[in-house]
Amino acid sequence: MTYCLAIKVRDGMVFASDSRTNAGLDDYRSHTKMFTYSIGDRCIVILTSGNLSTSQSVFHMIENDLKSPKDGVNLNTCTDLEEMASYLGKLALENSTVSDEQIQGNVNFSSFFILGGQIKNQEQKIFLIYPEGNYIECSDNSPYFQIGETKYGKPILDRVIDTDTSLGDAARAAIVSLDSTMRSDLTVGPPIDFVVYKKNQINLDVKDRFKFDSPYFVNISEIWHEKLIASFKDLPSFEWEEN
Amino acid sequence: MTYCLAIKVRDGMVFASDSRTNAGLDDYRSHTKMFTYSIGDRCIVILTSGNLSTSQSVFHMIENDLKSPKDGVNLNTCTDLEEMASYLGKLALENSTVSDEQIQGNVNFSSFFILGGQIKNQEQKIFLIYPEGNYIECSDNSPYFQIGETKYGKPILDRVIDTDTSLGDAARAAIVSLDSTMRSDLTVGPPIDFVVYKKNQINLDVKDRFKFDSPYFVNISEIWHEKLIASFKDLPSFEWEEN
Structure with missing residues (x-):
């Protein structure tokens, strides 16, 4: 599985992704699920979950198109982020559609993508792109997107994140x-x-x-755990408890 | 969906279950998913998730068997909790097995059960019973079982619960x-x-x-939220943050 997360608040955006992939617990590896692209007037971050082969093919095609755009479209030629989301959706659909003859067993070739970024003089935006190629945009009402193993890490986001959250708090969350x-x-x-x-x-x-073992990660992880336990110990007692 | 939870610590056990059932968001109702039985030398709690029709049939058969045991077995005749888990597993399997002719579409008839309790002069025990009728027992290494929508509520359990946790803390968790x-x-x-x-x-x-709106629930829910936010606000800053 995978867990990727993108948050958009008033002052900026945060992107985070794990890097574990597995085909069963006896076959796990480490692959980055983040693709970043920064040139001229634009910076783009793409996150992915789902079939690693599909995701890697899509990343490979994005890079190829940057060298020589197949249909005249690449991350540079797009005039806005919606066009990028649409372009990425097309690649996602192309790469996950396998002809019936090719399918061996019950394999799911789908991948999800999150694309976010900013082009100079335009707004920051984040999109969630489905394997079918369609996409939705992050809004003030829904200031974050998650893909992959989303449930364990959702409660803290629901408690902390809204569009007025500071960029530091968004990053800590x-x-x-x-x-x-x-x-x-x-x-x-x-x-x-x-x-x-x-x-x-x-x-x-x-x-x-x-x-x-990265110092900041260890630090925040330990402090959060200690504070959580301390908070828990302060919760009110039940009537039936002896004291 | 459903969320049921049973915790066993040194001083006792905690059982909790929600009561929402749905067949789509436009058709949701409230049904208890907890069955309690208390007579003579034994008290038993059963929780269930999965197909509500199967779960209710199983609860109905348990009650029928208490009046007139079909195969001479009911919650009263069982001499230990393992025998009860085995009895419940048999009912779960019987009720979820539907003949091919009966199946209309892709319906899942499976239900999961958690059974816990104590018979006088025996140990407290908790079992997780699968739709196939087999079961596993709660141990010091795995002091809790969850069924249904388990992921959102797991992180706090993993942080707080071990076999030495007080009964009050287990209940608050x-x-x-x-x-x-x-x-x-x-x-x-x-x-x-x-x-x-x-x-x-x-x-x-x-x-x-x-x-x-129950006072204790509101109280603990609000206090926990406030403490969590306060703890979060105390986490260390990033170097790139302005103060």
């Missing part, structure tokens, strides 16, 4: 959400690829890769 | 786990049926039903 997921689910694992994209700063300078 | 799940998932909803079964006290006196 992303790390806590990943940390909670990794504690409960072996199919999500480090390193975590992590990007903070400040509004109107057309660069991806705040980019990091956290392992289990 | 169960409520927090249900609360987190209900905030993130519309298919899990109140009222919450709730039983605390103290070790060697062969009664289910501590039994409650929490709605969204």
Whole structure:
């Protein structure tokens, strides 16, 4: 499995993805699920979950198209982020559609994608792209998207994130959400690829890769655990408890 | 969907279940998923998730068997909790097995069960019973079982629960786990049926039903939310943050 997360708040965006892939617990590896692209007037981050082969094919085609666009379209030629989402959706559908003769057994070739970024003088946007190629946009009402193993890490987001959340809090929430997921689910694992994209700063300078032993990650993970336990110990007693 | 939870610690056991059932978001109802039985030397709690029709048939057969045991077996005649788990497994399998002619479309008739309790002068035990009729027992290494929509509420259990946890903390963790799940998932909803079964006290006196507006539930839910947000606000800043 996979866990990827993108948050959009007023001051910027946060992208995070784990890097564990597996075909059963006896066959797991580490692959990045984040693709970043930064040139000229635009910076783009793409996250993916689902069939790794499909996802990698899509990333490969994006790179090929940047060298020589097949249909005259690539991440550079798109005039806005909607056009990029549509382009990515087309690649996702093409690569997950396998002819009946090719299918061996009950394999799911689908991949989901999150695409977010900003083109100079335009707004920051995030899209969730379905395997069928259609997509939806992040809004003030839904300021984050998750793909993959989404449930363990959702409660903290629902408590903390809205569009007025500071960029720092959004970034901390992303790390806590990943940390909670990794504690409960072996199919999500480090390193975590992590990007903070400040509004109107057309660069991806705040980019990091956290392992289990990265100092900031260890620090935030331990402090959060201690504070959570302390908070829990302060909850009111039941009448039936002896004291 | 459903969320049921049973925890076994040194001083006793906690059982909790939501009561929302649905066949789509436009057709949801409230049904208890907890069956309690308390007579003579034994108290038993059963929780269920999955196909409501199968679960209700099983509960009905348990009650019928108590009046006139079909094969000479009921919750009273069983000499230990393993025998009860085996009896319940048999009922679960019988009721979920539908002949090919009866199946209309792709309906899943399976139900899962959690059975826990204590017979006087025996140990407290909890079993998870699969639709196939087999079962596993709660142990010191795995002091809780969940069925249904398990993921949202698992992180807090993984942080708090071990076999040395006090019964009060186990009960609070169960409520927090249900609360987190209900905030993130519309298919899990109140009222919450709730039983605390103290070790060697062969009664289910501590039994409650929490709605969204029950004072203790509101209290613990609000305090937990406030403390969580306060803890979150205390997490260390990133280097790139302005102060």
